[in-house]
Amino acid sequence: MTEAYLPGGGLDDQVPFLARLEREERTALLALGHELGFSPRVVILHEREPSSHVLLVVEGWSKVTAAAPNGYEALLALRGPGDIIGESAALTGRPRSATVTALEQVRAVAVERERFTDFLAHSPAVSFALLGLTSDRTRAADRRRLEFASMNVRERFAVLLLDLARAHGRRTAEGIELSVPLSKQELAGSVGASREMVQRLLKELRTRQVVTTGRRTLLIARPDILRRIARAEHPDF
Numbered sequence: 001m002t003e004a005y006l007p008g009g010g011l012d013d014q015v016p017f018l019a020r021l022e023r024e025e026r027t028a029l030l031a032l033g034h035e036l037g038f039s040p041r042v043v044i045l046h047e048r049e050p051s052s053h054v055l056l057v058v059e060g061w062s063k064v065t066a067a068a069p070n071g072y073e074a075l076l077a078l079r080g081p082g083d084i085i086g087e088s089a090a091l092t093g094r095p096r097s098a099t100v101t102a103l104e105q106v107r108a109v110a111v112e113r114e115r116f117t118d119f120l121a122h123s124p125a126v127s128f129a130l131l132g133l134t135s136d137r138t139r140a141a142d143r144r145r146l147e148f149a150s151m152n153v154r155e156r157f158a159v160l161l162l163d164l165a166r167a168h169g170r171r172t173a174e175g176i177e178l179s180v181p182l183s184k185q186e187l188a189g190s191v192g193a194s195r196e197m198v199q200r201l202l203k204e205l206r207t208r209q210v211v212t213t214g215r216r217t218l219l220i221a222r223p224d225i226l227r228r229i230a231r232a233e234h235p236d237f
Helices: 023-030 087-092 113-121 124-149 153-168 184-191 195-207 223-230
Strands: 034-038 043-045 053-059 062-067 073-079 099-102 106-112 169-171 176-178 211-214 217-220
Touching: 023 124, 053 087, 053 113, 062 184, 073 184, 087 113, 087 124, 106 113, 113 124, 124 153, 153 169, 153 176, 153 184, 153 195, 153 217, 153 223, 184 195, 195 211
Parallel strands: none
Antiparallel strands: 034 106, 043 099, 053 106, 062 073, 062 099, 169 176, 176 217, 211 217
């Protein structure tokens, strides 16, 4: 089995930031900020804007995207409960490198940049936890780039669906339903493909009864076939 669809190379953090902290550290950090709410599809952070705060996600999922000069939007990551958002810009003082958009109702605690950096300066354990998270994210991104470089779009798309099923799947009588509402454009942006290509791939998968789709809903009925595609064992699919 290839590592391409094993845990560790996905879009989300395997161990969220807040889960890496002791209870006392977590409580103290959250107490520094104030809670904000974001409706689905509302932009939480804008690419290239100055950094004024970090966000600690309490509830809900969001997407992290970056835009290329030609307008193509790449889906870089998904962030959910326990995750930290905006920490890189807060630590470096540089403008934000990506846009973060709520996929569903999101609640997060906003901590001002100065209070966050001061907390890190006086909390070595929290600083090391953040360093470990950054390292894990970098390794996962490097592994994903390496794996995807050796695959065609069909294989990359199968890997993506399997990864989403692992991290965000709900088992039903019909199969595995993805709980994160991603559009076709967002799916395309995760595998470096066009929206039209993803539409064609989904049509093929529906015809073979591998998946069923609706408006931002997707159910995987035959993950075994996706695994075969990801291993390039079914080239005629």
